[in-house]
Amino acid sequence: MARIPAPVAAVRSAVSRGLADLPAGALVLVACSGGADSLALAAAAHFVLGRRGAAGRVGLVTVDHGLQEGSERRARSVAAWARDAGFDPVRVSAVTVAGLPGGPEAAARTARYQALEAAASDLGAAAVLLGHTRDDQAETVLLALARGAGPRGLSGMPRRRGVFRRPLLDVSRGDTRKACAALGLAPWEDPHNTDPAYARARVRGAALPALVAELGPAVVGNLARTAALVAADNAALDELAAEAHERARSAGGLSAAALAGLPAAIRGRVLHRWARELGAPGGALAYRHVSALDALVTDWHGQGPVFLPAGIAVARRGSDLVRVVAAHIK
Ligand SMILES: Nc1ncnc2c1ncn2[C@@H]1O[C@H](COP(=O)(O)OP(=O)(O)OP(=O)(O)O)[C@@H](O)[C@H]1O
Known part of the structure; x- marks a missing residue:
């Protein structure tokens, strides 16, 4: 043969x-x-x-x-x-x-x-x-x-x-x-x-x-091979972030205190997930948007709202991150 x-x-x-x-x-x-x-x-x-x-x-x-x-x-x-x-x-x-x-x-x-x-x-x-x-x-x-x-x-x-x-x-x-x-x-x-x-x-x-x-x-x-290794890590971190997201939910949005205790890799993912949930399109949501949301948690000094794609605005109110509409932005 x-x-x-x-x-x-x-x-x-x-x-x-x-x-x-x-x-x-x-x-x-x-x-x-x-x-x-x-x-x-x-x-x-x-x-x-x-x-x-x-x-x-x-x-x-x-x-x-x-x-x-x-x-x-x-x-x-x-x-x-x-x-x-x-x-x-x-x-x-x-x-x-x-x-x-x-x-x-x-x-x-x-x-x-x-x-x-x-x-x-x-x-x-x-x-x-x-x-x-x-x-x-x-x-x-x-x-x-x-x-x-x-x-x-x-x-x-x-x-x-x-x-x-x-x-x-x-x-x-x-x-x-x-x-x-x-x-x-x-x-x-x-x-x-x-x-x-x-x-x-x-x-x-x-x-x-x-x-x-x-x-x-x-x-x-x-x-x-790097892709395969990163994909496995990423899937695990995504799962942890999904659980952390549920725990960080507050009446108005997300609890900054709950977010502050998370490792940066999980916190960034939770913020990304939440922004998607609010309606920000995945393709337009960039690193700088998630970084600005993160600053509302980790570098809070009374800064103004963060504007996400699709006209979505997020601000810190007390110990929560909440979605705000333009008319309420002071
Ligand atoms: N016109 C098409 N019709 C059906 N399937 C397609 C077509 N173009 C791409 N695909 C599918 O998507 C895969 C990736 O296509 P792409 O053109 O990105 O890569 P490629 O390495 O040039 O693939 P190929 O040598 O098979 O064209 C292809 O292998 C095929 O399975």
């Missing part, structure tokens, strides 16, 4: 581990752009679930963002390959990106995840697989470090969230490419991946290779 090339085996075993808990007969969808990562993922999911016989069901969804010349053709050709290869069901989801908030990259991502979630729910899928690799995770961590993101950003992409799973977070991009080559699959090259207009493309093309050249190839895996 011919030996299975090592990169093919690496991708298959990662997928097999990532799907081990799924019940027999559950439908798994692969989110496939046609790029090397998700093509290798699709081939591996097909193999792994195929071995389960009638108990393994694997479909494929490809999203047409309609942003690039030829995107419809690409989506059709990924779908045609999938049907030939035996994926069932196969769906092309066309989305409208214009009008969604954020830059073009963020808007495309939002539209894509919505379409994938909708496909999972229409088709009754138990999981949607994404092809993010160890290299993608390392890039995410580096970008998060560079913009001063806290532990939430440094946690990188989760292995699972809702219906989504990322079974390739321990597999290198080199291996997904080699797996495609070994299987005779010709991946689509996304021009955005090398377009220097995108920060991620510059990290991929220049920043991370420079770190690897200076510090050695282990940097990529080490950055990805």
